[in-house]
Amino acid sequence: MHVLVIGAAGMVGRKLLDRIASEPGALGGEIDRLTLVDVIEPVAPAALAGISITKAADLSDAGVAEALIASRPDMIFHLAAIVSGEAEADFEKGYKVNLDGTRELFEAIRLEGKKAPYRPRVVFASSIAVFGTPFPDKIGDEFFTTPLTSYGTQKAISELLLSDYSRRGFFDGIGIRLPTICIRPGKPNKAASGFFSNILREPLVGHEAVLPVDENVRHWFASPRSAVGFFVHAATLDLDKVGSRRNLSMPGLSALVGEEIAALKRVAGDKAVKLIRREPDATIQKIVAGWATDFDTKRATELGFRAETAFDEIIKAHIEDELGGNI
Amino acid sequence: MHVLVIGAAGMVGRKLLDRIASEPGALGGEIDRLTLVDVIEPVAPAALAGISITKAADLSDAGVAEALIASRPDMIFHLAAIVSGEAEADFEKGYKVNLDGTRELFEAIRLEGKKAPYRPRVVFASSIAVFGTPFPDKIGDEFFTTPLTSYGTQKAISELLLSDYSRRGFFDGIGIRLPTICIRPGKPNKAASGFFSNILREPLVGHEAVLPVDENVRHWFASPRSAVGFFVHAATLDLDKVGSRRNLSMPGLSALVGEEIAALKRVAGDKAVKLIRREPDATIQKIVAGWATDFDTKRATELGFRAETAFDEIIKAHIEDELGGNI
The missing domain is CATH 3.40.50.720 (NAD(P)-binding Rossmann-like Domain)
Known part of the structure; x- marks a missing residue:
């Protein structure tokens, strides 16, 4: 082939x-x-x-x-x-x-x-x-x-x-x-959606990350x-x-930013969570407000497509695939 | 302008x-x-x-x-x-x-x-x-x-x-x-949808028309x-x-072929209806089965778009606009 x-x-x-x-x-x-x-x-x-x-x-x-x-x-x-x-x-x-x-x-x-x-x-x-x-x-x-x-x-x-x-x-x-792909590997970038990944990826390796929106923002992840x-x-x-x-x-996980952070706490502890710095940004908040937050993906699920069902899994996949299994 | x-x-x-x-x-x-x-x-x-x-x-x-x-x-x-x-x-x-x-x-x-x-x-x-x-x-x-x-x-x-x-x-x-625009003026053509107009337009002027589908076929008209x-x-x-x-x-009228014919009878009598010749055509039946039959056009209606609500109106509009008001 x-x-x-x-x-x-x-x-x-x-x-x-x-x-x-x-x-x-x-x-x-x-x-x-x-x-x-x-x-x-x-x-x-x-x-x-x-x-x-x-x-x-x-x-x-x-x-x-x-x-x-x-x-x-x-x-x-x-x-x-x-x-x-x-x-x-x-x-x-x-x-x-x-x-x-x-x-x-x-x-x-x-x-x-x-x-x-x-x-x-x-x-x-x-x-x-x-x-x-x-x-x-x-x-x-x-x-x-x-x-x-x-x-x-x-x-x-x-x-x-x-x-x-x-x-x-x-x-x-x-x-x-x-x-939205999360956790995106690599460096923080300027994409408006970057923070969804940044607030997990960076604290997992001991770096600060900026959160520009409220914890009650919902989004759609895999x-x-x-x-x-x-x-x-x-x-x-x-x-x-x-x-x-x-x-x-495609199927995905609908989750609040607060749920991302709670999962980070379960996987990597308070020390990681404290590296998230809250810096509200009205421009990013407005862009994010226009994005879809949840889907019913019956067809794709029936056809056998699968995604994570909890943020803990998403974080653990990142640790396995990007960090050699260790934090 | x-x-x-x-x-x-x-x-x-x-x-x-x-x-x-x-x-x-x-x-x-x-x-x-x-x-x-x-x-x-x-x-x-x-x-x-x-x-x-x-x-x-x-x-x-x-x-x-x-x-x-x-x-x-x-x-x-x-x-x-x-x-x-x-x-x-x-x-x-x-x-x-x-x-x-x-x-x-x-x-x-x-x-x-x-x-x-x-x-x-x-x-x-x-x-x-x-x-x-x-x-x-x-x-x-x-x-x-x-x-x-x-x-x-x-x-x-x-x-x-x-x-x-x-x-x-x-x-x-x-x-x-x-x-679907009905009654299309002009001559019968080979479009699969042509019969919806033909079975009204032709009998109104004393000509035969072919009906290739059943009377219980539903369609969407203006x-x-x-x-x-x-x-x-x-x-x-x-x-x-x-x-x-x-x-x-756009708004329209959802109607059966049988309702078209009933309206023709009300407007132009049995003599017109008798000019419809039934010639079932499996190819046309199959094409028509793939077409939409009814809509809920809430937005267009709220925005002031209007169409007919009965086939009698559609036939009368044709008589006024195409036949000088007389049959």
Whole structure:
């Protein structure tokens, strides 16, 4: 099996590769070729270096998608995107990368299939940003997508294209709407959602972290480990069971910031909790107030997708996966 | 006010122009310039000929949108599309006309606004084809769009673009999801939905019509007169009241084929009903089974959009508007 990962240098891409390296049969067959692409050249895990080709390329540049698809990969993970803040700040770049790049990929697959039968699986990373306020208490599987960002609009449009190209038989697509990934590894960043991870990740290693919102803010979470699990499950799932509605909100954990902190206390004690510094930030509070807080993900759950059910699990997964099991 | 109508040679476009001709203030101000565009050159109603420019042009061809927008129309009706059957038969043409053409228009407006402030109103003709089975008994305002045709996909994507461009302040957009228009004037055509109109329009003038489905088939209707009313209302509506969710399912009449026939009998007698010839057609029955049958259009109704509430009204509107009031 030839697997193509677009966006392979991103956090989820790298963790997906680590999972494949440690569990070679995870995608349901033997992988004999791996093509890894990102705007900066991705690094293949050592165990996969022998079968990997790495490339620095932007999917939205002319000819890139066509060249990638000419080698007819059997399975394609499309994880590449510019993030919400950048897509909002640079309208043209957002549409070019997040919409046109995706469409170029889908078109390249369709046109390759005109040369000789070709119907790869396409697993697409979407986002709960396809939803916009006001929300019901729990967003159900049939709630409409009325994004309030250009990023969310680009993801919602990509979802529609994915469904139509799948329905027409050009590929077998599935769209995975990720919850907010927590605990994001790495350094604190300027994303408005960063604090959800920062207030756990930093205190676990003895560093201070800033909390800009109240403890009663609710949000929707899954660990990086669960995110990888979603993509692996999507790669092998029987899509006949999914039917024509190919975009699924993934399961997650709806939790208050206060519940994050209580779990941190249980796992790492008061010493860790004391490293959280409260610095209310009205701008971040306003942005966060527009985000979805809870979902009823009946379809994805019935299809076998799984996420954490308590914040203690999310923190323990981070300690195992990022901190070698020790704090 | 300079008004641009794209798709001005189509049925709804022509009827919109007739309405403006007979009611010059319908769009909320004096119209001093009217630009009428379609792939075949539209004809301006006599009363509007002095202020009209007519053009044959395809919005999806390079430079067409830019040239149209260079004259900075204040109000734009975008009614142009290829129909569902053609978009399904010719994948590339459907995306080019129905998606790229719309995006070219929206981009031309955005780029014109970079030269000097410009924020026209854009009234877009969408369709209930954005919905795909299975449906609830009544499709509510918050039901998700999972189209099962490429045409429906192109309309759903255009709706998302319209909302995002409106949110960003590039124009003031509103999307109007039309019910099936009945009674369509003109000759019987090969559209799968044609019979809904044929079985009324033809018997009213003494001609036979074919009914390919059972009388217990339910569907969602509005008259051409109501369709024009939707666009006129959308042109003048206070969009602050609409908020960020700019695409609205229009009110309509949910009725059985049997109710159409009963109304025909009340209006035109048994003689007309006897001209309906039953010729079951499994292909058409299957297509029609995938169509929405009823809606709860609370938002549009609260915003003042109105349609017929009985088939007798729909038939009488046709007799008044198309048959000079006589049968």
